[in-house]
Amino acid sequence: MTSSPFPDADGIAAAVLACPGVVGLHGGVFGEVATYLPSRRVIGVQVAADRVAVHITARLGDPVQLVAAGVRAVTEPLACGWPVDVVVEDVDQPS
């Protein structure tokens, strides 16, 4: 059980936030979508159990499918081959 490749939640979060049409990461209804690290969490990116989930808020007016496809495209190279789930939780005006 020596350290197998493990996707970097911080790296994924940074890459997703840089995607066009992404307003922010979304923690889900209860804020439960997160990677739980020592002393902190990466909200909106869940790296656990051989699966990566990215939950986002998309920009209002942008085509949601395209935004999600862009998020998937930047996440997959960082996911160490794990399946990537992209969830658009909300749409919002950029603040």
Place this chain on the structure above:
Amino acid sequence: MAQNASSNASDPIEAVAPGSAMIGRGVDGEQGRTTIADGVVQKIAGIAAREVSGVHNLGSGSARAFGALRERIPGSAGPATTPGVSVEVGEKQAAIDLDIVVEYGVAITALAANVRRNVIAAVERMTGLEVIEVNIAVDDIFIPGDDVDPEQPTRVQ
């Protein structure tokens, strides 16, 4: 011939490759033995589990109550073991069982997976033991504001 066969069959030295970097519990090196006590693995696992965000505490309710009771027994030096953590340590491997209390609002299976990863990394890096399994039991959920005992005013002055 018979002597040769028996020395090949079960020579304990052969189990450890000479010059192996493995420093495990009770593994004989060429110049001595390094022993890692169960309590060491317990403490490391306990700290590594507790530090993960979303873990409120370790130990089931009864284990914590028992620990508090034991601390009050005169002559007892407090809890002898880390509550909520039990370990089995072999020569090169360790198995760990954790009882945890999670915070309300976490994804419990994801949290358990992240706790498992952190505990394995901590124990393997610090002790050199191979962790073969980490079993996690979620015994309770912590709701903020639930834990603060209302100050019981003492009845006698």
